[in-house]
Amino acid sequence: MRRITRIATVGIASAALALSATACGSKSSSESSGSDDKGGKAAIAYDIGGRGDQSFNDAAFAGLEKAEKELDIEGNDAEPSEGEGDPDKIQRLTALARAGNNPVIGVGFAYAPAIAEVAPKFPKTTFGLIDDTSKTGPNIANLVFNEEQGSYLAGVAAAKVTKTNTVGFIGGVETPLIKKFEAGFVQGVKDTKKGVNVKVQYLTQPPDFGGFSKPDLGKAAAQGQLDAGADVIYAAAGLAGSGSIEATAKAGKWAIGVDSDQYNQKGLAAYKNQILTSVTKNVSGAVFNLIKSVQDGKPQTGEIRYGLEDDGVALARSNPAFTKMTDVIAAVDKAKADITAGKIKVKTAP
Amino acid sequence: MKKFDKDRLILGLAGPALALVVAFLLTAVVLLLSNLSPLEPYRLMIDQIQFTDVQVLIVNQTGIYYLAALAVAIGFRMNLFNIGVDGQYRLAVMLAAVVGAAVELPGPLHVLLIVLVAMAVGASWAGIAGVLKTTRGVSEVVSTIMLNAIATSLIAWMILPANLGVRPEGSNDLNTGIIAESGWFPGLALDGGTIYGFTFVAFALGIVYWFVLNRTRFGFDLRATGASESAAQASGVDAKKMVLTAMLISGAMAGLAGMPMLLGQTHTYSLSFPVGVGFTAIGIALLGRNNPIGIFFASLLFAFLDKTAEGIGLEGYPKEIALIMQGLIVIAVVVSYELVRQYGLRRQQQKVGEELAAQARKKKEVAA
Numbered sequence: 001m002r003r004i005t006r007i008a009t010v011g012i013a014s015a016a017l018a019l020s021a022t023a024c025g026s027k028s029s030s031e032s033s034g035s036d037d038k039g040g041k042a043a044i045a046y047d048i049g050g051r052g053d054q055s056f057n058d059a060a061f062a063g064l065e066k067a068e069k070e071l072d073i074e075g076n077d078a079e080p081s082e083g084e085g086d087p088d089k090i091q092r093l094t095a096l097a098r099a100g101n102n103p104v105i106g107v108g109f110a111y112a113p114a115i116a117e118v119a120p121k122f123p124k125t126t127f128g129l130i131d132d133t134s135k136t137g138p139n140i141a142n143l144v145f146n147e148e149q150g151s152y153l154a155g156v157a158a159a160k161v162t163k164t165n166t167v168g169f170i171g172g173v174e175t176p177l178i179k180k181f182e183a184g185f186v187q188g189v190k191d192t193k194k195g196v197n198v199k200v201q202y203l204t205q206p207p208d209f210g211g212f213s214k215p216d217l218g219k220a221a222a223q224g225q226l227d228a229g230a231d232v233i234y235a236a237a238g239l240a241g242s243g244s245i246e247a248t249a250k251a252g253k254w255a256i257g258v259d260s261d262q263y264n265q266k267g268l269a270a271y272k273n274q275i276l277t278s279v280t281k282n283v284s285g286a287v288f289n290l291i292k293s294v295q296d297g298k299p300q301t302g303e304i305r306y307g308l309e310d311d312g313v314a315l316a317r318s319n320p321a322f323t324k325m326t327d328v329i330a331a332v333d334k335a336k337a338d339i340t341a342g343k344i345k346v347k348t349a350p
Numbered sequence: 351m352k353k354f355d356k357d358r359l360i361l362g363l364a365g366p367a368l369a370l371v372v373a374f375l376l377t378a379v380v381l382l383l384s385n386l387s388p389l390e391p392y393r394l395m396i397d398q399i400q401f402t403d404v405q406v407l408i409v410n411q412t413g414i415y416y417l418a419a420l421a422v423a424i425g426f427r428m429n430l431f432n433i434g435v436d437g438q439y440r441l442a443v444m445l446a447a448v449v450g451a452a453v454e455l456p457g458p459l460h461v462l463l464i465v466l467v468a469m470a471v472g473a474s475w476a477g478i479a480g481v482l483k484t485t486r487g488v489s490e491v492v493s494t495i496m497l498n499a500i501a502t503s504l505i506a507w508m509i510l511p512a513n514l515g516v517r518p519e520g521s522n523d524l525n526t527g528i529i530a531e532s533g534w535f536p537g538l539a540l541d542g543g544t545i546y547g548f549t550f551v552a553f554a555l556g557i558v559y560w561f562v563l564n565r566t567r568f569g570f571d572l573r574a575t576g577a578s579e580s581a582a583q584a585s586g587v588d589a590k591k592m593v594l595t596a597m598l599i600s601g602a603m604a605g606l607a608g609m610p611m612l613l614g615q616t617h618t619y620s621l622s623f624p625v626g627v628g629f630t631a632i633g634i635a636l637l638g639r640n641n642p643i644g645i646f647f648a649s650l651l652f653a654f655l656d657k658t659a660e661g662i663g664l665e666g667y668p669k670e671i672a673l674i675m676q677g678l679i680v681i682a683v684v685v686s687y688e689l690v691r692q693y694g695l696r697r698q699q700q701k702v703g704e705e706l707a708a709q710a711r712k713k714k715e716v717a718a
């Protein structure tokens with residue numbers, strides 16, 4: 001008797017589940033609203049680290065903020081959860097598109113599969129995808145950057161500035177994207193000064209993306225490189241990079257920032273004097289341009305590439321200590337001219 | 351005897367119920383402390399259920415959690431703390447994806463091969479901890495945690511394009527190549543999305559789990575060894591063999607946890623494949639008291655918290671509320687189960703005492 005009741009319970013439970021899945025759902029969250037077609041809303045969905053990373057995500061937010069001010073739109077944003085998968089990203093993008101946001105921008109390559117799935121369901125909405133060209137579509141704009149070119153310039157500057165002939169590169173997570181930064185930086189250093197030793201370290205390996213979000217990891221790595229004699233450290237590690245900047249600045253050595261102009265970041269103001277420069281990636285400009293194009297009724301689609309020539313990537317010059325080093329600036333300018341003229345080919349993988 | 355069972359059922363339900371109430375109240379306190387409405391987020395979460403796409407997400411996630419929690423529960427039943435479910439799950443799904451993308455077989459065979467590879471990899475990874483425990487007495491807690499870290503590094507190395515990985519044109523992601531369509535597990539298409547077919551396999555495995563543990567000699571040996579290793583040994587159970595077997599089955603089950611997502615959604619293992627499932631599963635197995643029905647409802651609850659958190663995030667509330675709630679549930683569960691257990695013991699003693707007293711009185715009356 002007891003056995004039968006328990007089997008029956010299991011049976012009822014699974015049947016109830018199947019029923020709840022098939023019968024009770026009468027409305028899909030994707031069909032409601034979205035009719036508000038004034039186009040007054042834009043949204044970004046952040047990559048790991050989220051808003052407040054002083055770097056990649058904040059740059060995207062800056063673009064959204066600028067659009068809010070200048071284009072008079074309503075900006076929305078959404079944070080990811082740690083360790084989430086494609087269905088979560090699909091849900092997030094669907095919710096943002098459903099709420100009438102146009103464009104909806106996925107910050108980071110991890111959004112590629114999700115955008116490929118959601119974009120066809122909202123043909124009137126433009127989807128922006130940063131750092132990825134693998135998924136394309138009539139309403140997808142792929143916003144990509146030549147990070148290796150900016151990193152090359154950072155390498156030139158680092159090689160010129162170093163006194164110990166040792167410089168450091170700290171990558172957040174060992175992904176192809178961050179390897180692009182490493183490749184450019186190492187090549188820039190080697191092309192400028194042969195004997196300089198480049199210490200390369202990655203904070204975490206995927207699927208552990210903590211290397212983009214944990215400043216303590218960046219701090220420890222920078223400390224190790226400082227102990228090994230490095231006096232210029234370039235960290236491409238999102239929020240974790242701020243830990244590396246902290247350690248480097250406290251030791252009185254030069255830090256090179258990434259993505260945003262970190263000299264001007266409020267969260268890093270205490271260390272700004274030691275932030276030699278930053279390899280900026282004009283994510284904010286790219287986000288703004290995409291929002292503007294949608295507002296103007298001519299939404300961008302396909303691959304939109306930003307490089308040195310249009311300052312899509314650049315070396316920041318906000319630290320007066322850096323601009324005073326005229327020979328360094330001259331070398332950087334020459335390298336920039338050579339790259340844009342095609343005389344120097346920067347590798348995209350180490 | 352029958353009455354006693356009812357008591358046990360009520361006590362069994364009291365544990366999780368108490369834990370949920372405490373967690374709910376504590377979360378409300380956290381919300382109040384951060385100057386937010388203590389009830390509004392719950393309302394928003396419950397609002398989310400009416401959306402069909404959220405329903406599908408919840409059901410799919412429930413299946414994934416269910417498998418991983420069963421893997422943990424098998425260990426628990428045996429007094430083994432398999433913390434390595436996450437590593438076993440990731441390594442298994444990665445290698446299964448590699449094999450799945452490398453071959454092309456007729457439909458069911460292709461799926462079967464992928465599933466078998468996942469089980470074998472998960473089992474052998476957990477088996478390392480099992481062998482270490484039986485031959486060297488290494489605590490499985492320590493070894494499985496370390497194996498998690500090793501799995502992370504191993505996957506990071508294997509997924510490099512120079513080894514087993516593929517970098518799709520124009521992408522900054524790495525994956526293991528796309529599995530041909532014959533290796534996809536058909537799902538149940540609804541207007542809110544597709545329920546992974548493997549989700550139903552997951553629930554069926556719950557029945558298998560219940561049957562094997564409660565209705566077979568093997569299950570009895572396993573439970574006996576978990577209750578008291580020396581007693582089991584004395585009654586003729588090879589305890590070492592049981593430890594190893596339990597570890598292997600737990601690992602194989604952990605390997606299956608990645609299948610709903612791999613066979614039903616991504617069809618490849620990439621850098622953005624979900625992680626942490628194995629850790630959440632520990633809390634779920636605890637909440638579900640290692641009981642297949644309990645685990646089902648615990649998985650459903652955790653999946654609900656996970657998937658409706660997105661909605662409150664969009665309304666301006668921090669969606670970490672769901673995470674806080676999950677953490678509080680796990681803590682509250684441990685405390686409330688102990689409380690309920692002690693209460694049950696006291697009650698049992700009282701009852702036995704009363705019965706004995708009644709008997710004694712009867713005897714006296716007879717004697718008088």
